[in-house]
Each structure stands twice: as C-alpha cells, then as structure tokens.
Amino acid sequence: MARLTLPCDEAAVRKLKVGDFVELSGRMITGRDAAHHWLMHGFREEVAPYMKNSVIYHVGPVVKKHEDGTYSFVAAGPTTSAREEPFQADVIGRYGLRGVIGKGGMFAKTLAGLKEHGAVYLHAVGGTAQVLAACVKKVEAVFQLKEFGVPEALWVIDVEDFPVVVTMDSHGGSLHAEVESASRKKLEELLGLGA
Amino acid sequence: MAGPEQWTEHFVNVIARASSQLPPDVVDALRRGRDAEAPDSLAQKALDSVLRNIEVAKGNWQPICQDTGTPLVWIHHPVGMSTRMLTSAFEEAVRRATGKQVLRPNAVDTLTDRNTGNGAAPGIPTVHCEEWDSDDVEVHLMLKGGGCENVGAQYTLPNPKLKADRDLEGVKRCILDAIHQAQGKGCAPGIIGACFGGDRGSGFLESKRQLLRPLPDRNPVAELDAMEQEIYEKANQLGIGPMGFGGKTTVLGVKVGYLGRLPASYFVSVSYMCWANRRSAARIQPSGEVTWLD
Numbered sequence: 150m151a152r153l154t155l156p157c158d159e160a161a162v163r164k165l166k167v168g169d170f171v172e173l174s175g176r177m178i179t180g181r182d183a184a185h186h187w188l189m190h191g192f193r194e195e196v197a198p199y200m201k202n203s204v205i206y207h208v209g210p211v212v213k214k215h216e217d218g219t220y221s222f223v224a225a226g227p228t229t230s231a232r233e234e235p236f237q238a239d240v241i242g243r244y245g246l247r248g249v250i251g252k253g254g255m256f257a258k259t260l261a262g263l264k265e266h267g268a269v270y271l272h273a274v275g276g277t278a279q280v281l282a283a284c285v286k287k288v289e290a291v292f293q294l295k296e297f298g299v300p301e302a303l304w305v306i307d308v309e310d311f312p313v314v315v316t317m318d319s320h321g322g323s324l325h326a327e328v329e330s331a332s333r334k335k336l337e338e339l340l341g342l343g344a
Numbered sequence: 345m346a347g348p349e350q351w352t353e354h355f356v357n358v359i360a361r362a363s364s365q366l367p368p369d370v371v372d373a374l375r376r377g378r379d380a381e382a383p384d385s386l387a388q389k390a391l392d393s394v395l396r397n398i399e400v401a402k403g404n405w406q407p408i409c410q411d412t413g414t415p416l417v418w419i420h421h422p423v424g425m426s427t428r429m430l431t432s433a434f435e436e437a438v439r440r441a442t443g444k445q446v447l448r449p450n451a452v453d454t455l456t457d458r459n460t461g462n463g464a465a466p467g468i469p470t471v472h473c474e475e476w477d478s479d480d481v482e483v484h485l486m487l488k489g490g491g492c493e494n495v496g497a498q499y500t501l502p503n504p505k506l507k508a509d510r511d512l513e514g515v516k517r518c519i520l521d522a523i524h525q526a527q528g529k530g531c532a533p534g535i536i537g538a539c540f541g542g543d544r545g546s547g548f549l550e551s552k553r554q555l556l557r558p559l560p561d562r563n564p565v566a567e568l569d570a571m572e573q574e575i576y577e578k579a580n581q582l583g584i585g586p587m588g589f590g591g592k593t594t595v596l597g598v599k600v601g602y603l604g605r606l607p608a609s610y611f612v613s614v615s616y617m618c619w620a621n622r623r624s625a626a627r628i629q630p631s632g633e634v635t636w637l638d
Contacts, residue, residue: 168386211410211448223445224410226397229491229529253491253529253588274390275491275531275587276620277397278410298459299449300410312393314386314589324386328590329527332582336524339578340517342507 155247155308156202159267162247165315167322171271173311176289177250179206181228183301185236187293192243196292199305200244204271207233207251209300210282220288222306224278227252230270238262254316254325263319270317272324284311346632348433354628355417355437355483360446362485362624363412364405366398367638369559370535370596370621374398377533377586377593387591394586394619409620412447413487415469416552420482427473430481434471438463447487480629482637484556487622492530493615496551497522498544501610510610515540515600516571522614523579523595528588531618535559535597536575538614542603547613554599555617556625558638563600572598586619596621 153161155175165171178199180188187193210225230237230251237249237259247268249255252275263269273281287307294302316324337343346354378391401408415438419430441447442463451465452458463469476482499518501510506521508514519538526534537554539547563569575598585591596619605611625637 170389209410209448211407211412211445213445224407224412224448226410228411229494231529252531253527272587272589274393274397275528276409276489276618277393278408279400279404279406280393280397282410283400298452298461300459314389316589324590325527325588328584328588331590332524332527332584335582336520339581340506340520 155204157247158202159247162267162269163319165269165318166320167315167318167324169315171313171315173204173271173313174309175203176305176307177204177206179208179210179304179306181207181209181301182232183297184293184303185233185240188240188244189236196303197244200246202245202247204248204250205240205246207249210304211278212288212299212304220291222282222285222288225282225285226276226278227273229253230255234259241266241268250313254323260317260321260323263317264321267319269315269319271313272316273313281311284308348429348436350632351430351433352436352440354626354634355434356440356446357634358483358485358624358626359415359437359441360405361636362487362622363407363441363446364401365624366402366408366620367558367623370619371395371398373559373596374533374619377596380592381586385591386589387585387593390586390589391593407446407448408622409489409618410448411489411491412450413489413622414450414493415447416486416488417469418472418474418484418553418556420474420476420478422479422481423475423477425481430473431471434469435464438469480627482625482627484625485623486552486555488552489531489618489620492534492618495526495530496548496613496615497525498548498614499612501612512567512571515612516575518612519575519598519600519614520578522616524582524584526616527584528586530616531620532584532588533586533593533596533619535617535621536579536595536599536614537617538598538600538612540600540602540610540612541605542611542613543609544611544613546603547611548615550601550603551613551615554601555615555621556623557599559597561599568600568602572600
C-alpha cells in the first residue's frame with residue numbers, strides 16, 4: 150500500500166501506476182458539477198491555494214453543522230466523474246492539481262491532461278460513504294455554500310488514510326479503457342455481433 | 345385512523361431504515377460476489393470495502409451512501425383513505441428526514457438552479473398511491489441514487505446495430521447492451537430492472553417497480569424467469585466487475601416485467617440500481633403496529 154501526503158510534488162505522482170492502492174493523508178478540496186463550471190469561468194483566487202499540488206474530490210457529502218458553527222462529514226462517498234470530463238483537464242492545468250478522486254473513471258481528454266500536467270485519477274469505492282467519511286478528520290473551510298448548497302459546495306477537508314486505487318495514471322494507462330474494451334469484445338461474442 | 349402527523353412519523357422511520365439498513369438479500373448477494381472474486385484483486389478489495397461500509401451504516405443508522413437518491417414510494421391504502429393526505433405526509437417526512445441528515449438535501453429547483461435545501465422540489469419525492477381491499481397500509485420505498493439513474497437506458501425495437509428484433513431475444517440484447525454501456529458508472533455490481541412495452545414514461549416506471557422485488561424472487565412468468573436467469577449469467581461473463589475494476593460480479597440480479605404497447609411502439613426500458621439497493625417495506629395496521637417486510 151503506497152501512501153501519499155497532500156500537498157505533494159509531481160515526482161510522487163509520476164511514480165503511481167494503474168492498479169496501485171494508495172492511502173491519502175493531508176488536505177484536499179471537494180468539488181463536483183457546479184464547482185467545475187465555476188472553476189472554469191474565471192480564476193478563483195480564494196480556492197486556488199487549496200488546489201495547488203493537492204487533489205479535488207468529486208463528492209456531494211451529507212454534512213452536519215454543529216452548534217459552534219463547525220461542520221463534520223456524515224456521509225461522503227465519490228460521485229460519478231464522467232460529468233466533469235469536459236472541464237477536468239483544464240481545471241487540473243489551471244489550478245495545478247495533482248489528482249482527482251471520483252468513481253467510474255474518465256475519458257481521453259482527462260487522460261491526456263493527466264499525462265501533460267503530472268496528475269492521477271484515483272478511484273474511491275462508490276457508495277462507501279461511511280468508511281470514507283470516517284477518514285475525514287476535519288472540515289477546514291467551505292466555499293460557495295450559499296450559492297451551490299451542501300452537496301455542491303467546495304469543502305476544504307483534512308483526511309487520514311483515505312483509501313483509493315489508481316485507475317488512470319500519468320503515463321497514459323487507464324483501467325477503465327481496458328475493461329471497456331475487453332467487455333465490449335465479450336458482448337459482441339455473446340450477441341454474435343461482428344466488428 | 346391515524347392523522348397526517350402519525351403517517352409522517354411512520355414514513356420518517358421507513359426512510360431512515362431504507363437509508364441505513366441494506367436489505368439482507370442484497371448483503372448476501374454481495375458476500376457471495378466477494379467470495380467469488382480472486383483473492384486480493386481490486387474487485388475483492390472493493391467489495392470488502394462495500395461490506396464494511398454496510399456494517400458501519402447499519403450500526404450507526406447513518407446513510408449507506410451520501411447520495412440518498414430520489415425517494416420513490418408505492419403506498420397501498422384502504423378504500424377511502426385520502427391520497428392527498430398520504431402524499432403530503434410523505435413529502436413532509438422527506439423534509440424532516442433531510443433536516444435530520446438521514447437524507448442529503450438532494451433536490452435542485454431546475455429553473456433557478458438552486459438546491460431547495462429540504463429534499464423536496466416539483467416531482468421529488470414521487471409518490472404512487474393505490475387503493476386495495478385491506479384495512480392495512482403497505483409502504484414500499486426505494487432510494488435511487490443519481491449515478492445509477494444516469495446509466496438507465498431506453499431502446500426502441502427493432503435495433504439493427506444490436507441485431508435486436510421485436511421479440512424476447514431482441515429485448516435480451518438491449519438489456520445486455522445497457523449493462524455494458526453502464527460499465528462501473530452505476531456503482532456495479534448493480535441490480536437490473538427492465539420493462540418491455542409500455543410508453544416511454546410507463547416503461548421506465550415499471551422497470552423501477554421491478555427493482556422492489558427481493559433478489560431471490562423468481563418471476564412467475566416462465567419466459568421472463570428464463571430471460572432473467574440468462575441475462576444474469578451472461579452479464580456476469582462481461583468481466584466489468586465491482587466498480588468497473590474488472591471481475592466476476594457485474595450484476596446481482598435481473599428483474600424483468602412487461603406492459604402492453606401500441607402497434608407502432610416497442611420500447612425496452614432499463615433501470616440500473618447501484619449495489620446500495622436501498623429498499624424498505626412496511627405493513628402498518630390500523631392500530632399503528634408496524635411489520636417490517638424487508
């Protein structure tokens with residue numbers, strides 16, 4: 150099991166290969182649909198320092214607000230990443246991200262972006278909201294809460310031993326492309342469809 | 345007979361149970377899937393994590409998944425009970441459950457693009473009421489997440505690309521194609537609900553209603569039972585596996601129903617339910633006594 154402390158440098162990320170298990174510790178930021186749209190329409194100074202050399206987590210958490218005004222994550226598994234495909238490579242480049250955490254994988258444009266900028270796609274297990282919320286030790290800050298609502302706000306969180314699998318690396322490798330292609334062949338065989 | 349407040353309380357309990365307690369038949373199927381995967385494979389580790397998560401959620405009565413989904417509920421009620429009262433009591437239950445973090449604020453007003461903050465918006469939740477002859481009320485709830493909803497698909501037959509004609513073989517081809525298209529994006533291993541016939545709306549609704557069936561439930565129609573078994577076998581040969589990591593467990597179950605159709609139309613509607621198949625069902629007697637059916 151590899152360990153990665155965030156923020157990290159490019160060399161650490163370039164070492165990671167498809168199929169590696171990694172435990173992440175340190176500070177990351179969350180962001181999904183509304184956040185990616187917002188991040189691409191201008192350079193968002195207020196969140197940029199939290200993104201540089203760290204990772205963005207595709208998640209829409211359930212969050213509890215405590216009486217003293219602090220927050221904690223109640224449930225926080227990954228959301229489907231495919232929807233961010235049009236934006237992801239540009240967001241990585243613009244803000245200097247070293248990785249993306251999500252589920253379901255992403256496609257050619259993101260894969261090229263990972264290679265160009267030195268970043269990885271990290272797959273968390275979809276639906277494991279309790280296991281992953283337990284790794285979130287602290288909510289440091291939140292941006293765009295009023296505008297986007299709880300699931301879509303950008304939450305800055307401290308995590309410990311957050312488990313992920315590298316499914317797209319910075320060398321052009323993608324487990325998702327492999328499985329898609331192998332399962333397509335099998336489907337064609339089962340249905341007698343010639344290519 | 346109980347008033348709206350009592351119904352709201354019952355419904356909050358049904359929602360809390362669905363959100364945190366995965367039905368035993370689904371847990372059993374996941375355990376079998378886990379044991380079938382190669383030791384230390386990505387697939388097996390993913391299912392280990394899933395099984396651990398199910399236990400934590402169950403013990404703490406916390407949401408299994410942060411996407412607490414669209415609440416879809418079917419309510420059978422005695423003759424004369426107000427469906428408007430039941431519907432508004434259920435809507436209130438959704439708002440209350442959202443306030444207690446049993447559900448995530450999961451409804452966006454699509455016109456203003458703002459999250460309503462309370463889990464309700466036009467069309468959310470969806471409540472189906474049906475009168476029956478018993479004095480009891482029976483509630484069947486499903487929480488269906490957005491990731492799996494997004495990979496649902498609807499086909500029109502014939503479909504030359506899939507060599508799918510207007511017959512049961514054609515229906516099967518569409519369902520297998522939909523499972524392939526979904527890959528791991530609907531949080532595989534999933535459960536497939538499908539319907540052939542109907543119109544575009546009724547077909548999808550029936551495909552979802554099929555998802556209420558427990559996994560070991562066999563289809564009483566022999567042709568459909570054979571179809572369900574065959575698709576299940578073949579889908580698990582595709583090698584998509586848990587989360588799309590590759591592996592033997594791609595689907596946990598396949599449930600197929602049908603509706604009548606117009607001569608001009610032949611739809612095949614496929615709904616994909618993630619492994620977190622959050623169902624809960626309760627029968628509530630006039631005395632208020634609750635029997636859990638899941």
